[in-house]
Amino acid sequence: xxxxxxxxxxxxxxxxxxxxxxxxxxxxxxxxxxxxxxxxxxxxxxxxxxxxxxxxxxxxxxxxxxxxxxxxxxxxxxxxxxxxxxxxxxxxxxxxxxxxxxxxxxxxxxxxxxxxxxxxxxxxxxxxxxxxxxxxxxxxxxxxxxxxxxxxxxxxxxxxxxxxxxxxxxxxxxxxxxxxxxxxxxxxxxxxxxxxxxxxxxxxxxxxxxxxxxxxxxxxxxxxxxxxxxxxxxxxxxxxxxxxxxxxxxxxxxxxxxxxxxxxxxxxxxxxxxxxxxxxxxxxxxxxxxxxxxxxxxxxxxxxxxxxxxxxxxxxxxxxxxxxxxxxxxxxxxxxxxxxxxxxxxxxxxxxxxxxxxxxxxxxxxxxxxxxxxxxxxxxxxxxxxxxxxxxxxxxxxxxxxxxxxxxxxxxxxxxxxxxxxxxxxxxxxxxxxxxxxxxxxxxxxxxxxxxxxxxxxxxxxxxxxxxxxxxxxxxxxxxxxxxxxxxxxxxxxxxxxxxxxxxxxxxxxxxxxxxxxxxxxxxxxxxxxxx
Amino acid sequence: xxxxxxxxxxxxxxxxxxxxxxxxxxxxxxxxxxxxxxxxxxxxxxxxxxxxxxxxxxxxxxxxxxxxxxxxxxxxxxxxxxxxxxxxx
Numbered sequence: 001x002x003x004x005x006x007x008x009x010x011x012x013x014x015x016x017x018x019x020x021x022x023x024x025x026x027x028x029x030x031x032x033x034x035x036x037x038x039x040x041x042x043x044x045x046x047x048x049x050x051x052x053x054x055x056x057x058x059x060x061x062x063x064x065x066x067x068x069x070x071x072x073x074x075x076x077x078x079x080x081x082x083x084x085x086x087x088x089x090x091x092x093x094x095x096x097x098x099x100x101x102x103x104x105x106x107x108x109x110x111x112x113x114x115x116x117x118x119x120x121x122x123x124x125x126x127x128x129x130x131x132x133x134x135x136x137x138x139x140x141x142x143x144x145x146x147x148x149x150x151x152x153x154x155x156x157x158x159x160x161x162x163x164x165x166x167x168x169x170x171x172x173x174x175x176x177x178x179x180x181x182x183x184x185x186x187x188x189x190x191x192x193x194x195x196x197x198x199x200x201x202x203x204x205x206x207x208x209x210x211x212x213x214x215x216x217x218x219x220x221x222x223x224x225x226x227x228x229x230x231x232x233x234x235x236x237x238x239x240x241x242x243x244x245x246x247x248x249x250x251x252x253x254x255x256x257x258x259x260x261x262x263x264x265x266x267x268x269x270x271x272x273x274x275x276x277x278x279x280x281x282x283x284x285x286x287x288x289x290x291x292x293x294x295x296x297x298x299x300x301x302x303x304x305x306x307x308x309x310x311x312x313x314x315x316x317x318x319x320x321x322x323x324x325x326x327x328x329x330x331x332x333x334x335x336x337x338x339x340x341x342x343x344x345x346x347x348x349x350x351x352x353x354x355x356x357x358x359x360x361x362x363x364x365x366x367x368x369x370x371x372x373x374x375x376x377x378x379x380x381x382x383x384x385x386x387x388x389x390x391x392x393x394x395x396x397x398x399x400x401x402x403x404x405x406x407x408x409x410x411x412x413x414x415x416x417x418x419x420x421x422x423x424x425x426x427x428x429x430x431x432x433x434x435x436x437x438x439x440x441x442x443x444x445x446x447x448x449x450x451x452x453x454x455x456x457x458x459x460x461x462x463x464x465x466x467x468x469x470x471x472x473x474x475x476x477x478x479x480x481x482x483x484x485x486x487x488x489x490x491x492x493x494x495x496x497x498x499x500x501x502x503x504x505x506x507x508x509x510x511x512x513x514x515x516x517x518x519x520x521x522x523x524x525x526x527x528x529x530x531x532x
Numbered sequence: 533x534x535x536x537x538x539x540x541x542x543x544x545x546x547x548x549x550x551x552x553x554x555x556x557x558x559x560x561x562x563x564x565x566x567x568x569x570x571x572x573x574x575x576x577x578x579x580x581x582x583x584x585x586x587x588x589x590x591x592x593x594x595x596x597x598x599x600x601x602x603x604x605x606x607x608x609x610x611x612x613x614x615x616x617x618x619x620x621x
Contacts, residue, residue, distance in 0.1 A: 093618075094571065094614075094618070097578075097611060098575060098579040101578065101579045101610075102578060238621045239564070239567045239568060239618075241560075242559040242562070243556075243560055253571075254570055254571055254574060258574055283591065283592060283593040283595075283601065284593070290603060290610055293610050297610075297614065459540055460548070463537070463545050466541070467549060469556075480548075
């Protein structure tokens with residue numbers, strides 16, 4: 001282990017054998033075929049954006065997890081485990097359950113009964129167009145920039161591991177994902193996600209098994225890591241003290257991650273919630289969240305644990321993020337190498353296709369359709385929206401491919417986007433909770449609440465180290481911005497008039513099941529009368 | 533930016549510090565078993581409240597009323613491994 005302990009990641013690529021290339025080729029061709037095959041069933045914008053509301057629970061649940069894991073999550077997740085230890089696993093464990101259950105049984109029924117396609121659309125119906133456009137603009141910006149970042153960082157990773165030009169990896173992804181997302185919409189995205197998740201799990205499990213065996217098992221790993229010094233004493237602990245210098249104290253994990261950030265993430269991230277909107281029934285929608293929770297249980301085994309085995313095997317890596325690529329290079333035999341590279345491509349493609357389809361949905365539902373309605377005084381037809389949706393898909397994936405080169409010049413842009421997401425999550429959760437459970441919450445209160453919560457989060461981030469013990473106090477910032485947003489929305493709403501009952505009927509708890517008028521409105525929303 | 537930071541230093545930092553210090557002191561004093569207990573309670577309460585939902589609402593939209601489609605059982609089975617992880621690791 002001594003020699004291997006000094007292993008460094010170099011820029012020399014992995015040599016892929018014929019069998020590796022065959023596996024990779026078969027995977028890419030199979031994915032393209034499956035995605036294009038799904039295109040046969042697309043007849044309208046509802047089919048394209050929401051899979052014609054036909055997804056079974058198992059496919060939607062697996063797709064939620066596949067969209068959630070990108071190549072960078074695998075690389076930086078293993079890197080964070082290498083650096084901070086097992087506490088990293090909380091992001092998939094306490095960061096998934098109970099959040100998925102709360103979202104599945106509280107938020108999903110309301111979205112479902114409101115018959116909406118996006119979360120901003122739900123907030124717009126409940127609180128007015130101002131809140132809708134603020135939410136839609138922020139999420140669209142985040143998703144489109146994220147697409148470019150994913151493409152660049154993944155291109156860089158695959159380029160480094162395979163010794164390819166990063167642009168080759170980027171444009172292979174752009175063309176591949178673009179073709180099947182253009183052809184098959186959400187159905188193609190979800191069905192390819194199912195295959196991609198299985199490939200990802202099998203490839204990563206092989207890597208885990210090999211690295212675990214090489215490290216000599218759990219006891220040997222704990223011994224060799226523990227022997228490195230007192231700073232590694234907590235490396236195999238899930239919960240760290242409140243005064244830890246890492247970003248993951250137990251209090252932040254419980255209150256910030258478990259209660260606020262993860263609930264808000266699963267309730268508001270369009271890339272996640274769109275799969276739920278595409279399911280064939282309310283029961284499937286709820287069940288898909290539980291299935292996602294089941295798969296999430298395994299994710300730390302495939303991401304966090306390899307990071308820990310890398311620490312035991314190669315303790316002197318230049319950067320923690322080299323943990324996963326180093327294991328791949330040093331341990332995998334021919335055949336398995338092709339499988340793990342296919343797994344990386346799976347993670348990349350499902351991540352990109354998920355965000356691509358969701359960006360298109362937000363752009364069509366929250367910007368294009370309202371603008372057409374305003375100027376023409378009537379709804380755009382489903383066929384017209386399908387054409388626009390497909391055009392936008394091509395435009396967005398090309399823009400993201402070209403934007404990847406732009407993103408390369410700003411190293412901090414990835415951190416900026418992640419930080420921005422943490423700013424918006426607390427206030428959005430406050431708004432959703434009050435919108436669903438408190439009929440007195442009004443538009444002005446909601447707008448004041450979301451803006452004030454957002455600005456408090458920015459302010460706390462600016463003065464972070466003066467108040468919190470870690471350099472990156474995002475877990476605590478989300479809690480305080482949530483509480484502040486909650487307080488401001490309540491205070492401003494109480495100062496104004498309550499919203500008229502006809503506006504919020506069917507959108508607030510207690511006004512759905514017990515109100516016959518709301519039930520009639522709901523039936524009308526779900527099965528609109530035939531205009532003919 | 534400097535002006536903004538100095539304003540925040542003057543108004544926000546002292547107020548938040550006044551709010552945070554007692555909370556930090558309380559959380560620092562909690563023993564590890566209390567962290568574990570808090571997380572496990574959150575898991576149990578946050579997930580198993582679903583068991584209180586009436587059967588009719590659970591089956592809303594389900595094609596059949598078979599026993600395996602009772603999502604309350606799914607939630608209980610899902611929560612168990614998570615609870616064991618936080619009890620033992």
